[in-house]
Every structure is written in structure tokens, then in C-alpha cells.
Amino acid sequence: MAITTRRYDAIVVGAGGSGMRAALELARAGLKTAVLSKVFPTRSHTVAAQGGIAAPLANSTEDNWHWHMYDTVKGSDYLGDQDAIEYMCRRAIEVVVELEHMGMPFDRLENGKIYQRPFGGHTQDYGSAKMAMRACAAADRTGHAMLHTLYQQNVRSNTQFLVEWMALDLIRDPQDGAIVGITALEMETGELFILQGKAVLLATGGAGRIYWATTNAFINTGDGLGMVARAGLPLEDMEFWQFHPTGVAGAGVLITEGVRGEGGYLLNKNGERFMERYAPNAKDLASRDVVSRAMTTEIKEGRGCGPHADHVLLKLDHLGPDVIKHRLPGIREIALKFANVDPIRDPIPVVPTVHYQMGGIPTNYMGQVIAPEAASKEAIVPGLYAAGECACVSVHGANRLGTNSLLDLLVFGKSSGEQVIKDLRGQPTPHRNLPKDAGEATRARLARLDSAKSGERVPELLNDLRRTMQAHCGVFRFGDDLKKGVQLVEEIAARAARIFISDKSKVYNTARVEALELENLVETAVSTMISAEARKESRGAQSRDDFPDRDDKNWMKHTLWYKEGNRLDYKPVHLRPLTVQTMEPKVRTY
């Protein structure tokens, strides 16, 4: 039986910040667009972002995009592409002001302008000791406010959402590799569909569920990464995972860096503000990789807090009840619920927790997916686009600055939408024919799940995967651990080919969804471990015991991982910005 096919101009996979920002462009341009989401759009994980969105509005301190760019390049530990970083920083004011016009409930200053707070790694005057107030905030619910605002605007623009649909595989034209559509599962009915489109934009977010301790939602399973890997395209810089310094110990739930932006700080068991030793200038507002390493060192050297000496404390009671209630109400709620402490009186137990994936699907700054082909390292894959956390533009390089993620979503959501419009208007051709075997690979995957009578159970396999990543690819990495980790994730990948679910029902089968998600998590984990083992240096979020220094001569390059044979390739970093001078690599201190 043929798979039912629906036709669109453009298909957006994912309805978080970047997917919905892109969708808004497409809907306003009148393109026939479908936006798929595994969850109702306002449940996407952008909703959990807290502290703010970066833009050099200079509402409270002097600021400009040059300084923001410098901080971002330095924050990336010189692995970020400087053309893309310039592009993002130069469009920051535009997209944030637009968001305000859309109705975003930003906090306000007395003069009526948007409230901005300091954030880690954001400085004035090219890395001086003075912090810039650059993070535009809606209390500590900035992501929630932004996601709802974007959804509201999409309602206004009559965007067509396919809610609770899961994208499964890309469909490529065998002639030239162009993307001509996707396969997708309607969760409520259990039906498989082919969605044919001239443009497919992946906005599927991060995959932080590969780790045991994560701030990420259950849905963050790297679906776009799995789709790209299975289609034979590479994933870029997957070794770089951000450990956020302040996840609630034992629960993983995020406590925003905005707490430290408002004046909170970290303490070890001696009551010492230890960040003063690691980052004399920025202290608790050093870059996240730096703070997470410092915390891990404190814990490892026996200065952790609690009966097991396994966390440090985030103190904020000195900010006073007014600041906490007005600027940080959400984290107070979280601390009360998940740590049983009221931060108005007591510090919050925190521990570095996986938070953000710097790597992803390789794109340029217009959201076009790029991959090596013939002589070019950056040939455009026709018909395929990616934006947001699933994409690697790369603006975050080896370490992202706080508040640059929401900015990334808006800038590249918008630019990729603009590029899709340009590409479709430039070539007003009919849809290409689907290949004869379109959807067969997906159908085979589903058929295997439906017919398997025994095999590996999803929860156990997932736990093994997450524990392996946590133990072998953490804040500090060790050569032997990584080697062993590669072997372990490859064993898990082999077991994943034999996944089994008992539930064979069609209607809203969440066991099936979780099994399909697991396959994507496995691709993500394998790419991470193999890329990390191969990179023989320390840079940003990758810190190796056996190679403790950054090695610009041999390793200032992007990793490309291919699923087939776990092959690795590399490509140069774009050191040349669009209009300004290259920001030369320097020793990175805060």
C-alpha cells in the first residue's frame, strides 16, 4: 500500500523558538507551509529558557555589536565562525526589537526601555573587567515569554501546525542528493505520511537527553540529527556539550545564570567564594565552561557541600526578597519544589549539568545545510535547511555564552526563513518527483518494531546510554575513558538495532515514539563520543586530561562525523568576519 503523500512548499520540523520564527517568515510570505511538532508548540523546550536574550541595546551600560562579537568569539574559544558571529551580533537589536513589537512582555527600566542584566562572559570594551548589561529579560521566564509570543504571532498569521507529529526520515533525490521531503508519524492515529516539500527546515532542538544529568526536556532527543545522519550527511563539532554550572543537584532542573547576573555567587563547603581564584575579573560571571570546571575541581578536591560532598551552593539571599520575587520568581519556585529550599533564606545546592549542544547539523548563516562534496568542504545540500540548537552555524564554537542561544533562535530562524523564500521564489519550479522507494526505509523501521517479539527494552538501553555518556564524556575527559566510551556506545548502538516494544497499538503509541527517539539519541551519542575521542586538545567545553592545552596549529578546525563507518573529516574555521578585522586567537582568561 502506498504511503499517503501531502504536498507543501516548505516543511518546518520543530516548533520551538527557531522553527516558529522561521514559520512566521514563511507564513507571512504566503508559502504553503507545514510546521510539525512532537508537542503542542508552546510545550517546546525553548519554554524553559530563563535568563535572557542577548542584544547590545545599551539600555543600561554602553554597548555595541563589536563588543558582543568579541565576547562571542572569545567564548567560543576561537572555534566559532567569525562571519556567522558578526552576522548574528549585527542582527541582534533588530530581532529583539521585533520581538518586543510582537508583544514580548520584557521587564522594563524606569525610562520604559527593555530591562537588561549582566550575564557570564558578556563584557564591555573587548573583554575588560567591566561587565555589559546585555541580557534582555522577562523576569527569569524569558524563554516562556518568547515562545508564547512567537506562537501567538503564528496564530495571527494562520500558520498551519501539524501538532503531535514526529518527523522520522529525510527523503533524498538519488540523482543529486537534494532533499525532497520527509516521512512523518501522526502520533494520534499512528499513520505514516510522506510530506513532500521544496524546502525542509530542521529546527528540532538539542539532544541533551543523551546524558544522565541534564536540564533538557524528555523531548530533546536529537530527531533532526538522527535524520541527517541516516541520510548520509555529516554532523559537526558534536564533541562540544555545554555543562551549565547551576543545575539543581540530584534533579537536573536549570537555575538560570541570571541569578549570578543579579549578584548571586557560588560557595564551597568552607563558605569560600571560590570563583575568585579561578576567574579574578569576571568571578562567578566567567564563561560557563570555566565555571563548570572550577565547580567540578572544588568537588573533586573535597570541598563540595552536603553529606556526600557532591555539590556546591548558590547563594542569593543577600539580593533580598524584592529582587528575588521580581527578577527571579521562577527559580524560587524551582528551588522550593526541587531542592526544598527557599532561596530568600538558604542557598541552592547546584552541580554542573548538561544543558546545550554546541555542535549539530552544519549550516551557513543563511540556514542552508552544507556538506563536503567534490572539491568543496561547504557544498549546499539543495532543499535542506537547519536552525536553532540542532544546527551548527557555528556561532557558539566550543562554548556558548548564556543568552546567545535565544538570540541564535531568532536570528537564524529568521535568516533561514528568508533564505527559503528566496530560494523558492528564485526557482518557481514544480515539486520534484519522489524517488520510487520514498518512505521505504522508514516503513521498514516501523515494521521491524511492530513485528519484533523480543529484544532490547527501551528504558534499559536508554539508561545504559545516558550513564555511559555521563561517565565517559563529562566536564573533564580522559583519553582511556574516551576510548572505552567509544567501545561502549558502539555496543549500545548494536543493541539498539534490536529494540523491542510490547505495545503494538496504533493510537498514540508513546512506546513506539520513545523507541524511535532512542535511535536518534544513539546517533547523537556515537557522534559525540567518537568526535571527542579524536580531538586531541582541550578547547571550550572539551577539557582533556591528556591534552590539557588548546592546540590552534593542529585543531583549530571543525569536526565532521559521518554515520557510515563512523568516518571523521575536518574543515577550517572561518576566521574572517564579514566587515571587520579577524579577532585573533588569544589565551582565554576571565
Place this chain on the structure above:
Amino acid sequence: MKLTIYRYDPDKDAKPYYQDYDVPIDAHDRMLLDALVKAKAIDDSLSFRRSCREGVCGSDAMNINGKNGLACITKIAELPQHVTLRPLPGLPVIRDLIVDMTQFFKQYHSVQPYVINNDPPPERERLQSPEEREHLDGLYECILCACCSTSCPSWWWNPDKFVGPAGLLQAYRFIADTRDQATSERLDNLEDPYRLFRCHTIMNCVDVCPKGLNPTKAINHIKELLVKRAV
């Protein structure tokens, strides 16, 4: 911990039934959602929605021992040993604890939930004083979990005609926004025996809101505005 859970799979079941699960709880399991995830590891056919697991996405609203709430921020320690879980009341059940929320979102969409301002946008942000912005507190934080509307008897009776507490809270969120210019159209949209006035201040909505919001207060503000407009 013992969970008694409403089960219904239209593929297999002629009618719904309740199933008991004995879930072993350890010190790491804080929230009801942790127990549910464990129950699903025992029986993978058990179906429920969940995502952020920290009370901001609104996915895992359900009826917990007779009261609507979010599983992910309901502490096990504060529940009795035996917990009965049902889908949110008043909505069609798709499967187990998963309900069809179409009607709920239809009502949300019906209030034009977006800022309407037809002036040409200024080059920078529209200005708003901190006091003006404060009017949005207690309104914009809604996570659309539907705990409130599905605990409201007026909404159970007229889900197609009465906007319900969640939709009305959002209606007021835009009326209260100084950047919005459509107050009069918004009031026209609600001036109706059903859309607004089916609220009889039963206040179940306030009682169950997991974010501590007060839809009844917002509804009263709208009613006051309508009265003011009439005189």
C-alpha cells in the same frame, strides 16, 4: 507507591477500566511524574504526555486523586500512598491519560491572543513603564496546561460557547497590555451571555492553577470594564 490509573486504548478496549501499579519508589523519585515514568518502564503501553518535567511546558496535566495538577511538580512526599490518576475531566480521551485538547485551544485562539497595534512600529522598542508592565504579571505566565478550564463546571457544560478561565485570563493579558490598541474589539468579542458571563465565580480555576494564577480576578476585571463601558 500504589497508582490506580485510568486506562483506555481505543484499538483494544471496548470501554475504559482502572489498572493498579505497584511502583517501587527510591530517594531519587521526588515527583509523581518520576513514579509514572517508572510505571511506564514496567508497562510500556501506559500512555501520558510529558516534556519539561519542571512545570513550565504544561504537558502533564492530569486529575490526581480528584484534583487537577501537573504530575511533574506534584511531590510524592505530599501524596498519600495510594494515588488515583484520571485524564483531565471534560475532554474526550484519546488514550489513557491523553486527552484531546482541540476545544481548549479553540477557545484560546478565539480571544485573538496576540498584541494588536496598528501604528507603524518605531525603530526601537515601544516604551512601557515598570508599573504598566507589572499589570501583565499573573497573566503572561500561563502555560496552557488546561488544569483550570477542565476543573470548571461552567466549561464542562458549555466548552464550545464559554471561553473558560484559561482563555479569559489570556484575553485580559492583552487588554492589560498598554501596547495593545484593541480593547474595545476584545470587549465586543466577549460581551455575550456565554463567552464571558458563564463564569459564576466558582473559583475551581484558582484552586487548581499550578502556577498560582488567578483567572477569576482577570475575569472580574473584564466584567468591570464592560460595566464601565456601558455607563
